[in-house]
Amino acid sequence: MALAILTRLRDRSARSAPAPAPIPRGAGALDLSVQDPVGLPMAGAGISVRNAEGTEVTRGQTDPNGMFTATLAPAAYHVVVTCDGFRPERFDSVVTAGERTAPRTLELEPAPVPSLPAPGQWRLDPDHSSIRFTARHIGLAEIHGRFNHFEGGLWIAPDMRNSRVEVTIDAASIDSGVKMRDDHLRSAEFLDVARFPYLQFAGDRFVHKGGSRWAVQGVLHLHGVSRSVQLDTRYLGIGTGIGGETRTACSAVTELHREDFTLDWRKMLARGIAAIGATIRVELDIQAVPAE
DSSP states (O other): OHHHHHHHHHHHHHHHSOOOOOOOTTOEEEEEEEEOTTSOBOTTOEEEEEOTTSOEEEEEEOOTTSEEEEEEOSEEEEEEEEOTTBOOEEEEEEEOTTOBOOOOEEEOOBOOOOOOOOSEEEEEOGGGOEEEEEEEBTTSSEEEEEEOOEEEEEEEOSSGGGOEEEEEEEGGGEEOSOHHHHHHHHSTTTTOTTTOOEEEEEEEEEEEEETTEEEEEEEEEETTEEEEEEEEEEEEEEEEOTTSOEEEEEEEEEEEEGGGGTOOOHHHHHTTOOOBOSEEEEEEEEEEEEOO
């Protein structure tokens, strides 16, 4: 009895499964699934499809079931599959008009973990680093800017998880490329650099997320307010500069909510003008050298 019920349920599930989307006239379909090393579907893997000339014709990500489908003009294509912390996979595929490619499942392998920096103190190199931000202006187009002056250091522990980072940013060095806007950003309505001349971040918890990915957790002091912040970080390894010096590098990103730091521009909001979006994206590209 139980077997019969399970069989009926399986048959009903198969009948109710959605049919593949129709292929547009004159096109074909590329189908692909991506799995991790233990055979589980990988959501969010990046897919880039290029033609024979090397031009990218489409890009996207795998869905929650690790699947990716694209309809393309009949031709030969080169496909690259990437996911942070895993080795890229590449393959060639031929798309035929009115047909779907044969089912293909890729299993991504973990990428080698880069050598970690030697324990000790490292100094941020501002000449080879940047701190940038992106926000929306009056709810429309994005504005981009950077902070031109900052300094900081890394204290690498024998166990990387116990390391520490500190960064101090000169608030008045904000630069969005428009003087009038920058003067407004420095004013008491926003950063209020006369009262709060510095932004400071201190991170004392390094969490390994796999491969080259780390989460650096700490506290950001901004506009007289302190909030917990996590930097989603990609460690880029060790290199040698043109002067023979040892360098280490990483990139990181985080999102800040301006209301958390009382940056609400009350007067403008009272007039119904959202002068800057509620979320500000901050991106960092950092190089450091051993402290003398």
